[in-house]
Amino acid sequence: MVDEYVDNDRSAWSGRERPQYAAMLADLEDRRFDALVTYHQDRLSRNPREFEEFLAACERVGMRRFTTVCGVTDLGNSDGIMVARVFSAIAANASDATSRRVRRASDERAAKGLPHGQGERPFGYERDGLTIREDEAAVIRAAVARLLAGESVTSLVGWLGEKGVTTSTGKNVWRSPTLRNLLMSPRIAGLRQHRGEVVGPAAWPAIITVEQHERVVALLTNPARRTLRTARRYSLSGLVRCALCGGKMVSAPNRDRRRYGCRSGPDFGGCGKVYVTAPSLEAFIAEAVLMRLDSPAMAEALAGRHGADSDYQRLTAQVREDTEQLEELARAWADKRISMGEWLTAKQVVADRLKDTERAIARLSRDDALIGLVGTGERLRAEWDDLNVSQQSAIIRTVVDHVVIDKAKGPSPRLDPGRVRAIWRV
Numbered sequence: 182m183v184d185e186y187v188d189n190d191r192s193a194w195s196g197r198e199r200p201q202y203a204a205m206l207a208d209l210e211d212r213r214f215d216a217l218v219t220y221h222q223d224r225l226s227r228n229p230r231e232f233e234e235f236l237a238a239c240e241r242v243g244m245r246r247f248t249t250v251c252g253v254t255d256l257g258n259s260d261g262i263m264v265a266r267v268f269s270a271i272a273a274n275a276s277d278a279t280s281r282r283v284r285r286a287s288d289e290r291a292a293k294g295l296p297h298g299q300g301e302r303p304f305g306y307e308r309d310g311l312t313i314r315e316d317e318a319a320v321i322r323a324a325v326a327r328l329l330a331g332e333s334v335t336s337l338v339g340w341l342g343e344k345g346v347t348t349s350t351g352k353n354v355w356r357s358p359t360l361r362n363l364l365m366s367p368r369i370a371g372l373r374q375h376r377g378e379v380v381g382p383a384a385w386p387a388i389i390t391v392e393q394h395e396r397v398v399a400l401l402t403n404p405a406r407r408t409l410r411t412a413r414r415y416s417l418s419g420l421v422r423c424a425l426c427g428g429k430m431v432s433a434p435n436r437d438r439r440r441y442g443c444r445s446g447p448d449f450g451g452c453g454k455v456y457v458t459a460p461s462l463e464a465f466i467a468e469a470v471l472m473r474l475d476s477p478a479m480a481e482a483l484a485g486r487h488g489a490d491s492d493y494q495r496l497t498a499q500v501r502e503d504t505e506q507l508e509e510l511a512r513a514w515a516d517k518r519i520s521m522g523e524w525l526t527a528k529q530v531v532a533d534r535l536k537d538t539e540r541a542i543a544r545l546s547r548d549d550a551l552i553g554l555v556g557t558g559e560r561l562r563a564e565w566d567d568l569n570v571s572q573q574s575a576i577i578r579t580v581v582d583h584v585v586i587d588k589a590k591g592p593s594p595r596l597d598p599g600r601v602r603a604i605w606r607v
């Protein structure tokens with residue numbers, strides 16, 4: 182065998198480019214082979230014009246041996262060629278008719294914003310795909326709000342599991358990828374998607390706003406976002422600093438006692454001198470956060486800081502543009518239109534701007550989450566112990582920038598409030 186040519190998932194009919202088919206034709210012209218086998222003639226070509234080109238090429242190089250697994254087509258005599266032509270015409274007609282029928286029906290539905298009408302019932306909607314199912318819609322709204330407030334998808338999956346919420350089939354529990362797809366789907370924002378692109382408003386009502394949808398997509402597709410695969414155990418992780426060396430204090434359990442520590446050694450690089458017991462520090466900071474949420478100073482500081490929807494729109498559009506430009510640059514380098522040096526320089530400029538924009542979006546989202554929480558300290562205090570660590574952590578992070586811990590006076594890492602200094606974001 183000389184070679185094998187595979188164009189996966191590319192219908193011979195659709196007219197989309199088939200690179201391997203083109204390679205096969207080129208090899209045929211170069212006389213690299215003298216026989217061709219395909220599964221069925223309609224896998225080779227379902228378009229009579231294309232098939233005529235193939236026949237002409239066979240004639241030019243004198244290739245007569247064309248065989249299919251489903252039946253032999255002998256190009257060695259005129260009867261064989263005629264049979265092949267008839268096959269080709271029948272195949273073309275059949276696929277033309279089906280694809281036109283299917284495509285027209287599906288295009289019409291899309292243009293009207295109607296649902297596909299196939300597949301499983303979409304979560305949040307009734308079987309008709311048009312009526313909101315209130316209990317599920319409430320779950321979607323809560324999940325989106327919590328995600329935008331900083332909770333992880335993993336943690337949301339845990340929450341749905343605890344509440345006993347299943348997917349629309351009623352049989353399956355939620356998993357991170359399925360929940361991620363649901364939260365990112367344009368459908369829940371009342372947008373109709375067709376052939377992978379949003380084509381306009383849908384005929385069904387939205388469960389979340391288009392702005393929320395854009396923010397969820399920006400958040401979940403941000404490559405810089407670190408996904409927490411395991412649920413958090415330390416609500417202050419990443420927020421605690423050592424007063425002596427400024428290093429980040431990390432989880433440093435001592436037998437079964439949870440602690441934050443400024444750990445030394447190559448992996449950590451801290452001074453190794455400051456430790457603090459985790460549960461009491463977390464309770465202390467939580468209390469301080471809840472008090473601060475109810476303070477008049479905070480309400481005042483936040484007045485007028487609500488991010489307008491137009492700001493989000495502008496920033497997410499900027500992210501999209503920059504991402505596309507990065508791809509365009511990479512293509513320009515691949516096509517040798519620019520040099521490696523030019524590519525790297527240009528890439529740096531765009532990547533820096535992209536990072537700034539993403540930071541601005543994160544800032545806006547954090548402020549918005551905070552605005553939603555201001556004045557709720559008292560209520561949150563009553564629920565605090567029922568929240569999971571990821572939820573507690575998300576709330577703490579909206580208020581606290583970081584916490585500095587002094588060295589303990591004695592040998593015990595016991596918490597003395599005098600050792601703690603909270604640096605507030607607001």
Ligand SMILES: [Zn+2]
Nearest residue numbers: 423426443452
């Ligand atoms: Zn230290």
